Amino acid sequence: MNARQALLIGALLLLGACDEAPQPPGGFAGLGADAAAFAQVERGRPLQFPADHGAHHGYRIEWWYVTANLSDEQGRDWGVQWTLFRSALRPGADEPGWNSPNLWMGHAALTGPYGHQSGETLARGGIGQAGVEAQPFRAWIDDWSLHSTAGEGLEHLQMQASGKDFRYLLQLDSDGPLVLHGAGGYSVKSGQGQASWYYSQPFYRVSGEIERAGQRYAVSGQAWLDREWSSQPLAADQHGWDWFSLHLDGGAKLMLFRVRQADGLHYRAGTWIAADGRAVALRGEQIQLDELAWTRQANGRKVPTRWRVRVADHGVDVQAESIQPRAWMGTSFPYWEGPIRLEGSPGGRGYLEMTGY
Amino acid sequence: MLIVENVYKSFVTAQGSLPVLRGVDLQLSTGSSLALMGESGSGKSTLLHLIAGLERVDSGRILVDGQPLQGRREAELARWRREGIGLVFQQYNLIGSLDVAANLSFQARLAGRHDQAWIGHLAERLGLASLLARYPEQLSGGQQQRVAIGRALAARPALLLADEPTGNLDEASSAAVLDLLLELVSETGSSLLMVTHSARLASRLGRTLYLRQGRIQPGEA
């Protein structure tokens, strides 16, 4: 997602900047200009697994992103986020030692009936504090990790992280196929052609344990993994976005995003994923997103926390309501990310991410 | 024999030259006494200071036993004060750091004419015998002036100069002090020149002269 790229670049390069920090010139795309020396996202290259699960040195930015919608034994909704970002300060291969161009950033969050907790950690590449290996799959930063427990790819993963007053340890299992967005994973992000490599594994079943303020809860549910990497994904006039990953009743999945542009002509795109894993790319005009209600967040800004989401071609017309409207990520570069519940036709649940508010 | 001849003295002030003595003539033979009277500012004290060698005349002469004072160097004038005269001031001017005995004998010893018996006699006569170990600040005004008189006479000077010696004392003490002074002067045979405001005191001396506007009043010289 563009959102995540902005997070990454903003957080890592303006580290320590607080909410009031001015954005770099040219919106979040400020660094776009000198990206030429990085590897470019070009249509037509087939993705190869399991190699593409690993890090893509040479590209500027990349992430491993898991969101999980869970229920505890009392049937209450919980949401879990686990994210590892990689950002390269300069083009070139990875080097061992402090000279490595890679910076790593982890975000973790636990959202539930008692509120929203988040954590952040940062690491330099090249020294083993953080990294990703493709086979067997293993992604880690500090004591947070996402790693394969069986099989060659991402079918069986263990995921753990902790932050102030929370921790979780979850097992993720999937028998569904990987879903490539856009054209075979080539995902366009703006009218001007900015693009990224983007695939997902939206079919995880989850079980495990979460802990909040010393209380433990056994949970189970669904999870969605996103993988994306790019070098110059942003257009100059794009200043924020809204992203949905939805688990629909009946087994279908839906990914939607909207990049908000200064001219008001927001760029929209998405993927319809049938229960059997067949994916159909959605064009902008097929998607309708409307804000219904707003909530004031910790930074004082209002963020839409109830939406109407419509994809008429696939019979989707739902109201998406955040489970915890103050799921604010008070990280180096703050944004909103939290679980949502869907009402309407069909029902379901999912995750919503919003930046630039 | 003290002879003052046509002495002029003026002081330089902010307003210009202020003449104090304008041709004073005066004679005092050995062993005699003279009272000098006059209004404030008439120059009495100045004349006394000139005779004591504390000041120098502008013109005219002061002769002591035929020798002029003018022309003497500072050291010779100091010696004149030390050996030739005794001085008694209205303010006593005792030496605060020395006790009565030391004050009494001070000038005599300076002059090299220390005579313990005479000083003992003086102390006795002046009623100071029981006060010898005291310091000036522990004495009354009359007692202090008696010490000053004793100090002035201890060296048996040929000439005693007294500047209102009783000016700070009440009438009874004044009379007593003057009696003592005159008795002792007659014992030493010193000449006495005393400046005073009091006609009653002046009458006790051999002669009285009046200074007016820097001159001896005509007809009274």
Place this chain on the structure above:
Amino acid sequence: MAMLRISLLALLSHWRRHPLQLFSILTGLWLATALWTGVQALNSQARADYARASALLAGPAQAQLVARRGERFEQAAYVQLRRSGWPVSPVLEGRLRFAGAEPLSVRLLGIEPLTLPPGTVVAGQPGGASDLRAFIGPPGQAWIAADTLQRLGLQPGERALTSDGQRLPPLQVHTQLAPGVIVVDIGHAQALLQAPGQLSRLLLPADFAVRPPDLPAALAELLQLQPSSAGDDLQRLTDSFHLNLSALGLLAFLVGLFIVHAAIGLALEQRRGLLRTLRACGVSLRGLIGALAVELGLLALLGGLAGVACGYLLASLLLDDVAASLRGLYGAEVAGQLSLSPQWWLSGIAMSLFGALLAGGNSLWRAAQLPLLALALPQAWRAAQSRWLRRQALLAGVLLLLAAGCWRFGDSLLAAFAMLAALLLAAALLLPALLDATLAVLARHSRGPLAEWFVADSRQQLPALALALMALLLALAASVGVGSMTEGFRQTFVGWLDQRLSADLYLTPRDTAQALEISAWLAGRPGVEAVLPNWRVDMRLQGWPVQLQGIVDHPSYRRHWPLLEQRADAWTQLAAGQGAMLSEQLARRLKLGLGDRLPLPGAEGEQHLSVVGLYADYGNPRGHLLVSADWLRRHWSEARLSNLSLRLQPAQVAALKEQLEQRYGLDATRLIEQATLKRWSTAVFERTFAATAALNSLTLLVAGVALFISLLTLGHSRLGQLAPLWALGVGRTRLAWLSLGQTLLLASLTVLLAMPLGVLLAWCLVAVVNVQAFGWRLPLHVFPGQLLQLALLGLLTSLLAAAGPLWQLARRQPADLLRQFADER
């Protein structure tokens, strides 16, 4: 209000007629404030710089993990801890050397900006608020204070070259950065210090360090948690230095107040009549005291302003020397330029106000007690004086007891200084009584009226001159004491240096490998008598930084390493790995003596050595330990070969030096001849005491001014005492000489008393204060030549002080003297 104004104007009119008194008071306040604030400026500048240095990485009260043994540890420990959930941040520290006319070394601090604990302030800015990408590089940035940049003679943006040929990232000036420090990214630091994969410490957020989990077993042996306070080494080490400066400043301040006290007291005496008249005219007592207080405040403000300005000037003149001392003695970096907070200026003025109140409070009190009418008889001075002398002697006795108590039971620098202060004050208070007694003896033996008067009058002058004489006594005694200590230290130090620096060439290799290579090469050279390797491990013993030095068994140590105390077979035991020798200050710190067992944290647990010798290690703020090199390397695998001492045939020194320089690329910072090393050490020493000496002379000067002003103010009343003598036939010139004689008599008696007091002071300094402050005790040296010189200086000071007033006396017109007899008086 009107009453206050009118009374104030009446009071102030006094100064128009007595400008000298006004001058005295202002001078006193000015000098006192100037010296005090000057010293405070030096101290606060240094402390601010320490604070900046320790706040380089300081968040609120940070804790850290340091190596249990040695200085550095492997980076893997950092990664392992991070992956165990410890929010640590790595730091690598070291020193960079720069060649130049005078070789300089700068502290290099490598930080990792991403993991710095939250709230960490780097170089005065919130952690990493600046451009992260630019800082990490390439090429990265090297943050430096403007002051350090200037000292290195470099320009912003330049890529400086260290004497090891390493190139720094481009320099960038950070104003908030402590002097003498360069901050770079940790990666650059490892390259610059040639310590790949090495770290010095790990920072922990304070909240985490409150209740940290147990360290993983493998790391618990390697690392230990150190509370944040241990980071303030610099502050602790330099405390004694600053306390010394403060003590000198306080002494000068007090001496200055003597002047103020004397002048204010005189002004009150002379204005008794005026005060009575004002009261008689209806000014209330409160109004009068208020007016006097306002007057005092105005004077203090004027004097304080001038004093603070001069204090600033003084401090900026001395700062260079102080900075050099601190660098030489403690490795503490202080900027060469003053930057003081407004608080400093205000506190300087406040000190002046406080001083004025202290010096004038007594006068205010007396003014408040002044009876309204009674034209009191002049006090019976004799009775008053003996009462006064008795009281002072009693107080002096109490102070002497206090000093004895401090000496017997005190165990801190503060107690040592309290002892010094009590001793000095007691001596000062005893001075008038001693002088009076001496004069009384003289009086019994004086013959002749003038001689008697001379002594008697001197006794009478005593109360008026006492304060000035006390000031002179204190200043002189301090000069003697500090002078003896300094000179004694210089001799001890130079002698020690001569013995200790017995090798011909000292070589600091880049690393152990190079050292071994050079040793091997040297072994076969002609003209090489011995190559003595020094192995080194740095550790902490009871929280104190300690250097372990491992030496080989060589006769030159027995010959040249001076020992203070030793067991009979000390060197044999040391060579056998059974004994260790300790520096004096380390032994004191650890409270160890000969024969005691010394536990050292080795790799396989604690190692014990017996203390077989103690040696002086002047000027080293760290502890120092001498052990056998073999033993050291057996138990500390990380021991480095830190330097080589080469004993050469004299004729070969120059040639070998040149060969070594060329063959191994060693520059002047790494290859030093004995003479050069001695010169550097001595230069550091000289500068260390330059500031002390300067302050001392200034204090003596202030005492001279105090005496001068006392005599000047006395001059007026002296006239009344001298006039009768003049009238009785003592010439003016003679009177002037007699007066001069009186001053000189009192001054020389004071000077005479100051000498033994100064020697006592010197003893206190070397045997008590130095031990507490630095950990070493020096033999007491007394230098008759120096005493004589200072005594003459003291006499000269008083002669000069007496000359002015006497000149005035001799110049007096007879009319002035006559006025003393005039009836109009």
